[in-house]
Amino acid sequence: MTTRIEHDLLGNRDVPATAYWGVHTLRAIENFPITGQTIGSYGDLIRALACIKQAAAQANRDLGILDPKLAQAIVDACEEIRAGKLHEEFVVDVIQGGAGTSTNMNANEVIANRALELLGHAKGEYQYLHPNEHVNLCQSTNDVYPTALRLAAFWGVLKLVSRMETLRKAFEDKAGEFKDILKMGRTQLQDAVPMTLGQEFQTYAVMLGEDEQRLKEASALMLEINLGATAIGTGITAHPDYAKLVCLHLSELVGSQLITAPNLIEATQDCGAFVQLSGVLKRVAVKLSKTCNDLRLLSSGPRAGFGEINLPARQAGSSIMPGKVNPVIPEVVSQVAYEVIGNDMTITMAAEAGQLQLNAFEPVIAYSLFRSAGHLANACDTLTEHCVKGITANRERLRQSVENSIGLVTALNPVIGYEAATRVAAEAHANGSSVAEVVLAHGLLTREQLDDILQPDMLTRPRWVTL
Template sequence: MSTSNERIEHDLLGDLPVPNDAYYGVHTLRALVNFPITGIPISTYPNLVNALASVKEAAAMANHDLGVLAEHKMKAIVHACREIRNGTAHDQFVVDVIQGGAGTSTNMNANEVIANLALEHLGHQRGDYALLHPNEDVNLGQSTNDVYPTALKIATYMGIVQLVHAMGVLRHSFERKAEEFRDDLKMGRTQLQDAVPMTLGQEFSTFAVMLGEDEERLTEASKLICEINLGATAIGTGINTSPEYAALACRHLASITGIPVVTSPNLVEATQDVGSFVQLSGVLKRVAIKLSKTCNDLRLLSSGPRAGFGEINLPPVQAGSSIMPGKVNPVIPEVVNQIAFEVIGNDVTVSFAAEAGQLQLNAFEPLIAHSLFKSVAHLRAGCLTLASRCVDGIMANRDRLHALVENSIGIVTALNPYIGYTNATQVAQEALASGRSVAEIVIEKGLLSRAQLDEILQPSMLTQPRQAVVFPPQSIEGDAS
C-alpha cells in the first residue's frame, strides 16, 4: 500500500512502493534488498557514475541519429546525463558495488535515475514511464553486457589519468630531493651490508626513476582499455541494434569523454574477455610493489634516531606512542605500505574473478571493478600523501652520513686498483677486527699516502665511472706486496 510520500512502480515480480523523492525506481529498490553486502554504494566511485552517464548520452545520440529515438526524448536524456556528469543526483546511485547479475543492477540504477531526471526536465512526474521509459528509451539498443564493461573502461581510464598525475607529483618530489642531496656522500648497501659509496642524491633519484617507469607502463595499459564493446548488446552479436549503431555510439562516446575509444573488431570476444582489466591490475600491482619498496627504504634510512641508520629524518607528523614520550614513527610510509598490500590482494581477486568467467560473459565484473577502483584511488591518495606529508620534508643527517662513510669497510673496494684485492682484503679484515678506519690502516702500512687517499676518495671518484688515478711508481713502496 502506497502513501503520499511514495509512488508505485511495477516489474516482473510485481509492485513496490518507491519513495517519491527518489530518482531511482523499482529495479534499484530490488537490488538494495538483494545485495546488502559491503554497504558501499556505486556512488562512492564518481568516475563510474559519470562514465555510465556518458555511455547513456552517447547511446541516446546514436539512436536519434538512426531515427529510432524521438528528438525530445534524446534531448531530455542528454540533458539528464550532462546534469549527472556535473555532479547532480550522484547520491541516487545507491546499489552495492558488489552485486550478482554481471552489473545489471548498476545499469538499471542508471537507467532509472536518468529517466526520472529526463522526465522532470520535460515537466513530468518521476515514475511516469509511459512518457519516457528507463528500459525502452534510456536503455534503447543496449544491454548491461555492453553498457557496464564500457562504463568500467571509461571510469578506469579516468582513474588512471588521475593516478598518473599523482605519481608525477611524487616523482617531482623525489627529483627535487635528489638534486638537494646530490653532493651528500653515503654508504650504499647490498643485502643490508656495507657495499660501496654513493650519494644520497643517487639513492633518491632511483625512487624518481622507478615512478617514471611505472607512469609509462600505466599509460600503456590505459590504451588497452580503450577498446570497447558498446553495441554488442547481450553476447556480442548486436541483436536489436542497427548495423551502424556501434560505430555511431563509439564516435559520440569519444567526443563526450575525450577518451580515444574504439569499437572492438570482434564484439563476441570483447563481451566475454576481461584481459585488459587483468593487464591493468598487474601494472597496478607493479606500481604498488615498487612504491612499497621505496617506503621500506625510507623507513630503514630514517630508523633511529640513535639506534638505527639515522641517515635521513622524515618530517614528524604525529606523536608515535601513547607510552614512549617523544617517539616519532614513519607513519606516512607505513600507510603507503598498507595500500600496496591491499593492491596486491586486489590483483589476486581480479585474477580469480577473470578466470571464473564462463562462455559468453563474465558475471564477476562488479568485483573486478570494485578491486580496480580501490587500487587506483588508494594508490593515487598514497602518492599525494607521501609527497606532501613525507618526501617534501625529508632532511639529510649529513654528519651521520659522513661518519658512516669514514668508518665503513666498504670504501676499501675503491682502493682495489691501487693496492690490489689481496691487500684490500687484509685491510678490511684488520679494520673490522680492530674497529680502526680503513684509511688509517692503509696509511700505516704505507700502501698509500694521505694525499693519495684524499684524491682517490673524492665523491666524484667514488660515485661514478672514472679513470683510475695514476700515481708515480715511487709513491707506493714495497710494503704494498
C-alpha cells in the first residue's frame, strides 16, 4: 500500500496515499473501535458538517481573513460532500472520546485534501491549504460539532414527523372504514360501555397528531446554534463579526432560519435541548408501543382471544405449531420503543455528566438521538405498510360482544337509576342472561323504550334520556 507521511503533536504516521483523511483521523480509527458504525453512515451529520465548513469559508472570505481562492476550493469540496460524495472517507467511529474532535478533524482533513486536489495539489500538501488554519478558521470542535448534531437531529426529526403523518392517515382511513362498527370499550380490561371501532382507531390517529406537534416544537430548539463560540463560548480566535455572518450563510445553505444563542458560554456547555428532544422521542415511543399493545390484544386468538380485528399475516409464526401466525409488526415496533426509552436514559446521563464549560459526552448523545429518530421512522413505515393498512374487523364477533355485554346497563342509569341498574347487571351476570332480557322480565321498561335507549348510534355519544 502506497502511503504519505503526515505528522501531528505525537509524531509522524503513514497515511494511505489515496485517503482523503489524515493523521488525526488515523489515530481516531485506532483509538475508538467501539460501535463499528462510522460517522459516514449518518448522512445527515456529514451534510451538516459540510454545510458548516462551507458557511465558515464564505464568512471568512467575506471578512477578508481567508484568501478567496482557498475559500472557493473549500466551498467546492463542501458542495461535493453535500451532494453525497466522499462520505466513505468519514471513517471515525460515531462514539469517540474528545467531545467530537475526531469528527471535526475528519471533516477538516477530508475537505482540505479534496480542496487541495481542486487547486492542483496533492493530498497532504498542507502548506497550500491546511485543515486547521484554513478549513477550521474561526472555529473549534466545541461549536462545530454541537451545531452539526443539532442540524442532523433537526433533519432526522423532520423525516420522522413525515412518517408519523403517513401512519396517522392510515389510522384515519381505518377509522372511517370502521365508523359504523359497534364494539365494547374496556377499562382495566373489563367491559365498560359501547363505542365504535372507528372511534378506537381515530384515537390512535389523534395521539400521533399530538406527538407530531410536540416533535415540531422540540425540534425548533435545534435551530439555536453556538457557532462563533469557539472553545468555551468566549469567541477566542474568531473574528468579532464571524458569528453573525456564519449564521447568515449557514441559514441560507440549510434552508432554515438559524439563530445564534444569546449566551455562547451557556450554549457551549448546556445539552438541555437534546434532553428535551429525546424526551419527546420517548413520548412518541411510549404511545406507539401502547398502540401496538392494543393491536396485539384486539387481534389475540384468533379463536381463544379477543379476536375483534385481524392483522395481516406476515410470516409463519412457529417452528413447532402449524398454522400459527404472530403479530410480528406490532412486536418489532414495541422493541424499537424500548430501545428509544433506553436511549433517552443514555442521553439524560450523558447530559448530566458534562462538567464546567464543555460536555465531553455529546458523541453518545448524538448516537442515541440519531438511532431513536431513525428507528422510530422505520418503525412507523413498517407499521403503516405491513400492519395498519391491512387490518380488517370481525364484525360478527364485535356485534355479539356488545349484545352479550353487561356493560350496556350503564346506558340505563339515567332512566331506572343506579341501584336498579346494579341489580340488573348482577342478575344478568349470574344467570347468563342479556341486560335486555332482565329489564323486560322485571317490567322496568317496555320493548319500545329499551330499543330507543339502546340504539347503537346513541350509545357512542352524549345523550340525556327521558321517558
